[in-house]
Amino acid sequence: MGTRAKVTKLAFVALLTTLLASAAASADRVTSVMTRDAQANITPAKALTMLKKGNARFVSGDATDYDYNAQVKKTATGQFPFASVLSCLDSRISPEIVFDRGIGDLFVARVAGNFTNDDILGSFEFASKLAGSKLIVVMGHSECGAVKGACDAAQLGLLSTTLASINPAVAAVEGHKPRSSKNAAFVQAVSDMNVRLTMKTMRDRSVVLRQMIDSGEIDMVGAMYDISTGKVTFFKD
């Protein structure tokens, strides 16, 4: 074999190796999305398990390699999310990322301090009753700036109004001194209480959601995201 033929052969082998590697990489990417049938087969308990497993993958650094462009194309004609998440505005807690889910998997409502109001409840009624979502997750997080602001009765424009929605949780937590953002245990206790009171408000105020929960069509759980580990801890009451 002449030098030229050798070079050509080497180039061909290199090209083939590159093509095979890129084919293997794209084969590993997840292009599938939630379908009507897949959603119909998911129970509230299964939805919770899926979120727990997704968070475990996220925490262990084994997150799914989603092909978002492919998922965009596949969800263009409809969406069938299996869970709905109410979380804080905080930039560190994107629910789709921390639960390792792709396009079309989750409904997400976010507001500083993850409290609820009629607009959020109406949105969750849509998500659950009309769009088939099986689980509602109310997720707070550690070191929440909104909760700290409420603990300190911070005042700033319309933010004061927003933080006032967390006041019931501040008032409901007893036995901490000082009662300010300087007390980490107090802040966390208020965050926990805020999730529990938000769940109670959602159930008490929305007849639609309460009936769906009572009949077992959907479930509602609380969750707390640890910003230092990425781990989500779920709780029921």
Ligand SMILES: [Zn+2]
């Ligand atoms: Zn927050």
